[in-house]
Amino acid sequence: MTHHRILALCAIAALAMPASAQARSCSDAIATLRDALTSAPLAEVVQIQRNQVEPSCLGPQAAAAARAVALRHVQEATRRASPPERMTLLRDGLRFSAEPWQLHDALGDALQAVGNFAGATTHYQLAMNAARDLAPGLAEPQRVALQALIGKAQQARLLSPVVIALPPTRDGTPGGLGLRSLRGVEVEAVAQPIHFLTDSDEPTPEGLAAIRQVQELLRADGNPAITLVGHTDERGSDAHNDALSLRRAQRVAAILIEGGYALGAIRVDGRGKREPFRVVQVPGVTYSREQRLQLDRRVELLR
Numbered sequence: 001m002t003h004h005r006i007l008a009l010c011a012i013a014a015l016a017m018p019a020s021a022q023a024r025s026c027s028d029a030i031a032t033l034r035d036a037l038t039s040a041p042l043a044e045v046v047q048i049q050r051n052q053v054e055p056s057c058l059g060p061q062a063a064a065a066a067r068a069v070a071l072r073h074v075q076e077a078t079r080r081a082s083p084p085e086r087m088t089l090l091r092d093g094l095r096f097s098a099e100p101w102q103l104h105d106a107l108g109d110a111l112q113a114v115g116n117f118a119g120a121t122t123h124y125q126l127a128m129n130a131a132r133d134l135a136p137g138l139a140e141p142q143r144v145a146l147q148a149l150i151g152k153a154q155q156a157r158l159l160s161p162v163v164i165a166l167p168p169t170r171d172g173t174p175g176g177l178g179l180r181s182l183r184g185v186e187v188e189a190v191a192q193p194i195h196f197l198t199d200s201d202e203p204t205p206e207g208l209a210a211i212r213q214v215q216e217l218l219r220a221d222g223n224p225a226i227t228l229v230g231h232t233d234e235r236g237s238d239a240h241n242d243a244l245s246l247r248r249a250q251r252v253a254a255i256l257i258e259g260g261y262a263l264g265a266i267r268v269d270g271r272g273k274r275e276p277f278r279v280v281q282v283p284g285v286t287y288s289r290e291q292r293l294q295l296d297r298r299v300e301l302l303r
Contacts, residue, residue, distance in 0.1 A: 117160040
């Protein structure tokens with residue numbers, strides 16, 4: 001039994017029958033939907049949801065049904081080889097419910113497969129928020145799945161041509177890669193998309209925008225003690241890259257201090273090319289050599 005099949009069955013189990021006689025039509029609609037979710041074609045499931053459940057059910061029962069139908073779209077998308085087909089199915093699933101984290105995770109994978117790293121970053125971060133504020137009836141995410149999600153969000157963000165905002169959580173705090181932990185999984189050493197001019201510690205315009213995002217995140221977190229760790233790609237000597245990575249971390253620290261960060265609250269380090277980025281494999285995605293080098297060139301933030 002596949003992972004997505006198990007998730008779909010958990011969602012089906014969450015479809016509790018309304019108790020009151022007044023809600024009998026909703027009970028009948030949900031019973032029909034539960035049966036369809038296990039065996040009927042997706043088009044039939046959608047028709048039952050639209051024509052029977054939505055006109056009859058309100059509140060928690062309606063929300064649970066919508067989540068189950070959205071997860072059925074995820075299950076169906078895993079059977080499609082074409083990324084555009086998967087994206088179409090997953091976006092259709094979002095029309096029913098945006099709460100399942102698996103839906104955003106799968107959409108992030110499909111967007112990466114067509115080279116849309118900005119869109120992938122957005123959906124991976126939304127998946128992190130959805131997993132943090134897990135909707136009722138959804139299965140508890142496995143630790144390994146959350147670790148992979150955090151890694152995929154970082155690598156998509158490093159490859160995005162633009163800086164992607166950190167989506168706020170339900171309580172208004174920075175979410176996505178701004179989280180400190182995700183259901184017990186620590187979000188540590190988060191790679192920041194701070195780009196520099198070649199062989200220089202001068203940030204590009206996009207790099208400066210990323211530093212401003214770090215400033216806003218740290219301000220929201222109370223300006224804690226942090227460590228900035230610079231990394232380079234494999235080109236060049238060890239000595240050159242060690243020095244360059246340290247200068248880049250120092251430059252980011254200097255910009256933060258210019259913005260009011262306490263001098264003693266920032267520690268810097270440079271690891272050169274000794275610690276390449278650990279790539280999380282995404283189905284249908286093969287990174288070019290230049291993209292892998294771009295992943296290696298990063299500044300990590302530890303809080």
